[in-house]
Amino acid sequence: MEFHTKIAVDAMGGDNAPGEIVKGAVEALKERKDIRICFFGDKDKVEAELEKYSYDPAQVEIVHTTEEISCDEAPAVAIKKKKDSSLVVALRAVKSGDCDAVVSAGSSGAILVGGQVLVGKCKGVKRAPLAPLVPTEKGVSLLIDCGANVDARPEHLVQFAQMGSIYMEHIVGIKKPRVAIVNIGAEEAKGNALVKETYPLLKECKTIHFVGSIEARDIPKGDVDVIVTEAFVGNVILKLEEGLAGTLLSVVKEGMMSTLRSKIGALLVKPALKKTLKTFDASEYGGAPLLGLKGLVVKIHGSSSAKETRNAIFQCVSFKEAEINERIMQYLALAQEKTETDR
């Protein structure tokens, strides 16, 4: 059997590694007989987990590594020094072309830095943005960039808009994705220096469907598909959404548990509530891709379960099948040509 996609899985990264990671990967293998997974990590530990399940051994490979990068380590130093860590070896396997993509629940910083340093950017890509899908009332939006490279320039944001549009069209399946830039007001004249400079460039950009500014208040409504912003602001949006959702739901729960009457009510409400809140669960859509690299790097939450791991693996498969990287490079080349012709 020919395997068309080979995915590197960092078996040692995250709070639930290797247990949930291996479990999720095996689930993915069972559903897709045409993919292969290469686990990077402590061989004995990975094998002990694999023994719990039945799977086709032809679909599995293990590369033994002796080190692990923890979340407390300085990312750049860890990437440089821990040459035999599961993450570093996995990233190198993508760089060499042996694997198409890597999924890791390990240190976010190390994934971001390692992705850019070890895998490297595609030709024409100025910066590799981290682009998680954020849940909205109507589905998901792509928030691009939430990465580690702050203080972006306007031309970076324009590329983010282009890469994000390709991703939403071909991975999430949205035709003509609507692109907006995060701003503090709807008018074109509003914003900080970066937004004011970027706005007209996005407006001119023929290859995307730019719809203007979006105020943070409207992000949860889900009326745009690609939300472009600089990494510092993107990070604030992403983290605040996670934090506030957690806090609000715990306040709601606390309220429900405060009296006997409300406790009975809570029992009756629970199943229906669980179902609606599921629409707000971004893990259904996989992890956060680091776009614009020579191979896909997908960061999943440190607390990822088997489900998120499995979905991230499918995300990698779609990425390969939809030839996202090829499309990004074509697109950037075209955009470049267009700019030069216009001059």
Added chain:
Amino acid sequence: MEFHTKIAVDAMGGDNAPGEIVKGAVEALKERKDIRICFFGDKDKVEAELEKYSYDPAQVEIVHTTEEISCDEAPAVAIKKKKDSSLVVALRAVKSGDCDAVVSAGSSGAILVGGQVLVGKCKGVKRAPLAPLVPTEKGVSLLIDCGANVDARPEHLVQFAQMGSIYMEHIVGIKKPRVAIVNIGAEEAKGNALVKETYPLLKECKTIHFVGSIEARDIPKGDVDVIVTEAFVGNVILKLEEGLAGTLLSVVKEGMMSTLRSKIGALLVKPALKKTLKTFDASEYGGAPLLGLKGLVVKIHGSSSAKETRNAIFQCVSFKEAEINERIMQYLALAQEKTETDR
């Protein structure tokens, strides 16, 4: 009777003006016999509202104005052209010293611009920040700056930290308020250029209780009292909190109403839930003050009810009583002296 505080109320600003605005103001007057309110707006309309209530006429003054500034107008232009608008005349009354403070539910942009242009900054204040209180699990935190002046410099942020600390100590009553700067990681080395430059300045600042960085995820937890950030990011945080809270609660509500079983449960849950969610209602604390001006300018939501108006008026009274402006000026003078001595 001597009135120790006179508050200008923009009777024409906001969705519920003049009805709710006048109602809230009268409620405040009844509770505090030692304050006076001056309404700015259409005299006939204000009087028609006032007729609905009984109050001490000695506490009330009306200044007739013929214009109104709408939210669709460009703030700077509106402030300049509509010289007889309720907001402009009210702001001038603060500038002249006739009133101590102004409360308005009108155009945010016009309040921000007008406050700075017409009232003017206190000596030593580089920028006037808008500092709303945001609800948290444990009470409220002051988010400073959410205003209109983006692209701040490090020394602005240090002043925001100082002004915010004074406000939280003397208005909200928090001893030694904890100050943190919004960042994308907890380490000092993290952040964008602005945060990296500001961090050591805040750390050195002896007059505040700086506790380091705060990630957006932790803002709703309420572990710090003064959250310092540049206006663009502050605006994103404020608006996203409002938007997400609205969306999540509507999703929860929808979930509760989706089946017959859950509808019965919702009835039982409702009173307890309402009580806990009240802790997340920032309008209990009044409006968002624009700090550092020669007189207080308080912006309340466009949709403000009588309750928010009343609370904002009390906020102005506390501001006067606690001599916040005098303290800010003293503080800044001291900080300035300290810097010069250190050199």
